Amino acid sequence: MPDMVAIAVRLGLYLDLMLLFGLPMFGLYTLRGAERKSGSVLRFRPVLATIALIGIGLSILGMMVLAASMGGVPIGEIDRATINMVISGTSTGAVWQVRIAALLLMLYFSLVGWRRPTFALTALSIAAAVALATLAWTGHGAADEGALGWVHLGADIIHLLAAGIWIGALCALCLLIFCPAARMARDHIHLSHRALDGFARVGSIVVGLLILSGLANSWILIGPSKLGSLFTSLYGVLLLGKLLLFGAMLLLAAANRFFLTPALATALEEGDGSSAVRSLRRSLLIESGCAIAILALVAWLGLLAPPASGM
Numbered sequence: 363m364p365d366m367v368a369i370a371v372r373l374g375l376y377l378d379l380m381l382l383f384g385l386p387m388f389g390l391y392t393l394r395g396a397e398r399k400s401g402s403v404l405r406f407r408p409v410l411a412t413i414a415l416i417g418i419g420l421s422i423l424g425m426m427v428l429a430a431s432m433g434g435v436p437i438g439e440i441d442r443a444t445i446n447m448v449i450s451g452t453s454t455g456a457v458w459q460v461r462i463a464a465l466l467l468m469l470y471f472s473l474v475g476w477r478r479p480t481f482a483l484t485a486l487s488i489a490a491a492v493a494l495a496t497l498a499w500t501g502h503g504a505a506d507e508g509a510l511g512w513v514h515l516g517a518d519i520i521h522l523l524a525a526g527i528w529i530g531a532l533c534a535l536c537l538l539i540f541c542p543a544a545r546m547a548r549d550h551i552h553l554s555h556r557a558l559d560g561f562a563r564v565g566s567i568v569v570g571l572l573i574l575s576g577l578a579n580s581w582i583l584i585g586p587s588k589l590g591s592l593f594t595s596l597y598g599v600l601l602l603g604k605l606l607l608f609g610a611m612l613l614l615a616a617a618n619r620f621f622l623t624p625a626l627a628t629a630l631e632e633g634d635g636s637s638a639v640r641s642l643r644r645s646l647l648i649e650s651g652c653a654i655a656i657l658a659l660v661a662w663l664g665l666l667a668p669p670a671s672g673m
Contacts, residue, residue, distance in 0.1 A: 365427070365431075367427060367437065368665060369658070370661075371423055371424045371427055372500075372661035374416075375420050375424060376657045376660060377529070378413055378416055378417040379417055379490065379526070380494060380525060381413050381529060381530055382413050382414060382417060382468060382490040382493065382526075383493075383494045383526035383530060384526045384527050384530010384533065384534075385404070385406065385409065385413075385533060386487045386530075387483075387526075387527055387530055388404075388527075388530050388534040388557075388561070389404065389406060390483050391560060391561075391564055392534075392560040396479075397553075398480055398483055400476050403538070403553065404538075406476075406482075406483070407476055410468065410472040411472040414468045415469065417468075417493065418462060418466070421465065424500075425445060425449065426440055428448060429445045457496045460492065461496040464489045464490070464492040464493035465489075467489045468486055471485045471489065490526075491526075494526050495522060498515055498522060513582070514578075514579065514582045517575040517578040521572060521575040521579065524568045524572045525572065527564065527568050528565065528653070529653055529657075531561045531565070532646065532649060532650050535554070536646050536647075536650060538553070538554045538557055539643050539646060540643060548630070551626070551630060552630060554639075558618065558619075558623045558626070558642070559623055562619040562623065565615060565619070569612065569615070572608075583669070584668060595669065596666060597667070597668060597669060598669070600659050600662055600666070601659075601663065607652045607655050607659070608652075608656060610648075611649055611652045611656075614649040614652070615649065617645060618642065622638065622641050622642050623642075625638045626642065
């Protein structure tokens with residue numbers, strides 16, 4: 363089994379950077395006008411600043427793990443010279459520097475940019491997209507060369523960004539739906555319903571991008587000739603688990619869109635949305651749990667040799 367520290371750091375980075383991208387995007391495609399101001403509906407400023415700081419810390423830890431692996435020593439014995447060599451002398455180090463710069467820019471905008479909330483959310487989304495895209499260079503997407511390499515890298519980036527929109531929306535919806543009971547006034551429930559309905563439309567595009575980019579990645583990483591024996595390997599078993607969890611998320615998302623969200627609208631018309639809110643809370647919790655499990659599997663898969671590598 364690969365180093366659990368490396369898997370944990372990769373999981374943390376996936377979750378952190380996807381939240382950094384998905385949360386401000388949620389504010390742009392769901393909230394309107396003054397609702398985008400930090401603290402009006404969602405506390406963008408402290409939440410994004412905290413996540414950006416965590417992302418910087420995880421990136422530093424990830425660089426130390428990589429340097430230790432390249433040096434063949436435990437992480438506690440890695441020296442500064444080796445770290446400097448990886449940062450300044452490798453393509454991975456160059457990409458890492460881009461990520462750190464993007465995260466510092468996010469930290470700046472999350473703290474001082476809220477006089478113009480729409481501009482702040484747009485700038486944060488762009489910087490976060492850059493930071494999230496750098497993860498494609500730390501996985502299998504950067505292993506190929508030529509035209510195939512660019513196709514693989516592009517599919518990886520699309521996959522990451524689409525997943526980030528979904529993860530960020532789940533977090534934002536949970537923040538809305540799980541707010542203290544004292545704040546669950548009728549207007550807040552109406553806003554939550556509008557947010558759920560807004561994400562339902564965006565979610566259709568997200569799912570399409572995830573499926574198309576996932577198919578492209580699978581064709582490159584596995585290849586048609588390896589499909590028959592795929593699930594006899596650890597890579598195949600983990601991939602099967604990821605696909606099953608993704609299927610569960612699709613079912614939950616469909617239930618939210620076609621049953622639970624309309625039920626909330628009906629309940630609001632009748633004057634009592636508490637039961638519908640409880641159902642949505644359960645569904646969002648399960649969907650979020652599936653998402654985190656998928657990211658854990660992806661973090662593990664990124665450290666295994668895919669079947670197409672022949673290893």
